[in-house]
Amino acid sequence: xxxxxxxxxxxxxxxxxxxxxxxxxxxxxxxxxxxxxxxxxxxxxxxxxxxxxxxxxxxxxxxxxxxxxxxxxxxxxxxxxxxxxxxxxxxxxxxxxxxxxxxxxxxxxxxxxxxxxxxxxxxxxxxxxxxxxxxxxxxxxxxxxxxxxxxxxxxxxxxxxxxxxxxxxxxxxxxxxxxxxxxxxxxxxxxxxxxxxxxxxxxxxxxxxxxxxxxxxxxxxxxxxxxxxxxxxxxxxxxxxxxxxxxxxxxxxxxxxxxxxxxxxx
Amino acid sequence: xxxxxxxxxxxxxxxxxxxxxxxxxxxxxxxxxxxxxxxxxxxxxxxxxxxxxxxxxxxxxxxxxxxxxxxxxxxxxxxxxxxxxxxxxxxxxxxxxxxxxxxxxxxxxxxxxxxxxxxx
Numbered sequence: 009x010x011x012x013x014x015x016x017x018x019x020x021x022x023x024x025x026x027x028x029x030x031x032x033x034x035x036x037x038x039x040x041x042x043x044x045x046x047x048x049x050x051x052x053x054x055x056x057x058x059x060x061x062x063x064x065x066x067x068x069x070x071x072x073x074x075x076x077x078x079x080x081x082x083x084x085x086x087x088x089x090x091x092x093x094x095x096x097x098x099x100x101x102x103x104x105x106x107x108x109x110x111x112x113x114x115x116x117x118x119x120x121x122x123x124x125x126x127x128x129x130x131x132x133x134x135x136x137x138x139x140x141x142x143x144x145x146x147x148x149x150x151x152x153x154x155x156x157x158x159x160x161x162x163x164x165x166x167x168x169x170x171x172x173x174x175x176x177x178x179x180x181x182x183x184x185x186x187x188x189x190x191x192x193x194x195x196x197x198x199x200x201x202x203x204x205x206x207x208x209x210x211x212x213x214x215x216x217x218x219x220x221x222x223x224x225x226x227x228x229x230x231x232x233x234x235x236x237x238x239x240x241x242x243x244x245x246x247x248x249x250x251x252x253x254x255x256x257x258x259x260x261x262x263x264x265x266x267x268x269x270x271x272x273x274x
Numbered sequence: 275x276x277x278x279x280x281x282x283x284x285x286x287x288x289x290x291x292x293x294x295x296x297x298x299x300x301x302x303x304x305x306x307x308x309x310x311x312x313x314x315x316x317x318x319x320x321x322x323x324x325x326x327x328x329x330x331x332x333x334x335x336x337x338x339x340x341x342x343x344x345x346x347x348x349x350x351x352x353x354x355x356x357x358x359x360x361x362x363x364x365x366x367x368x369x370x371x372x373x374x375x376x377x378x379x380x381x382x383x384x385x386x387x388x389x390x391x392x393x394x
Contacts (some may be wrong), residue, residue: 025326025352028330029345029349029352032334032337032344032345032348032349033343033344034284034346035345036344036345038342039344041340042344043338046338046339050290052289053294054290054293055294055296057290057291058294058295059296059299060295060296061295061298061299062298064298065298065299121318128294129293129294129297130293130294130297131293131339131340131341132292132293132296132297132307132336132339132340133340133341133342133388134341134342139330166341167335173341180392183289212278223300251318262297262298263298263300264292264295
């Protein structure tokens with residue numbers, strides 16, 4: 009006896025499958041609570057795996073790059089000396105700035121209020137991470153996240169009770185204003201997933217070169233001014249396009265990061 | 275019952291490794307989707323076993339450890355399992371050539387689904 013098409017369609021198996029999927033999609037309303045509970049249960053193991061993974065990676069990286077280590081060391085020492093000279097110059101400028109501000113009664117610029125957090129995991133499908141602080145610790149959506157070297161990492165996008173999801177700056181949903189350090193060149197930095205950044209909407213006549221350092225701009229008030237973003241790797245300037253764009257390599261390296269700082273905003 | 279509990283535990287470990295350990299070992303920011311690989315081998319090597327529970331376990335854990343619409347990863351894996359079943363129905367011998375062929379075909383199908391969803 010031939011089984012009709014409708015009998016097949018509405019067979020018990022398909023109905024159960026349909027109901028299960030429906031139930032699964034309805035969990036979207038309880039996603040935050042479900043994820044918070046799961047992260048709480050697996051937090052100790054995830055922290056251990058994250059830190060262990062970083063150490064194992066560093067160990068193998070040292071072995072693979074042992075030949076280049078001497079060259080890297082020399083280059084780093086040279087750069088270090090240049091930066092020390094720069095620090096001395098900037099310290100003098102800072103003192104002068106503070107003196108003038110006091111004299112004009114403007115008030116000193118306050119440093120950020122920072123909160124330390126641990127990274128416990130990365131989303132396998134997008135550029136975002138989970139940190140171990142949430143609503144209970146006063147974390148709110150929109151808090152910028154930086155590394156200990158004041159390199160911009162991302163922004164808090166979702167907050168659960170005990171954990172938060174941070175969108176990295178390379179996440180495709182990220183778009184904010186940035187500028188080239190020591191130049192007037194401004195543009196929009198966009199995330200391109202897989203730790204790639206695009207510096208877009210740069211004026212055609214604006215100066216930009218390979219090796220330029222990008223920092224955050226105060227425009228748009230997404231991030232505080234002056235946080236390090238990355239280095240320009242490649243510039244695209246087509247005659248038919250009204251703007252230039254550049255590929256940027258971010259300064260952060262997620263493989264080396266297990267602690268981050270959140271900038272608390274009022 | 276014990277088999278299902280064991281299966282869920284294995285997928286749980288794979289999900290933890292995928293989210294907290296493997297990100298340190300990326301190649302051009304890519305690393306293997308362990309749960310997809312596990313489900314593929316489960317279906318390829320044992321055609322008579324139940325598909326539903328492993329796919330549901332794996333997809334559910336992927337949904338918990340990633341963002342986006344909850345349930346979408348499970349739905350993707352269900353489609354991949356159905357696609358894989360369809361291909362395997364035409365294969366008589368399960369040898370290395372067919373293993374590689376079906377793996378890459380189903381992987382491309384899986385990645386295409388993810389890419390389409392990212393666009394929309």
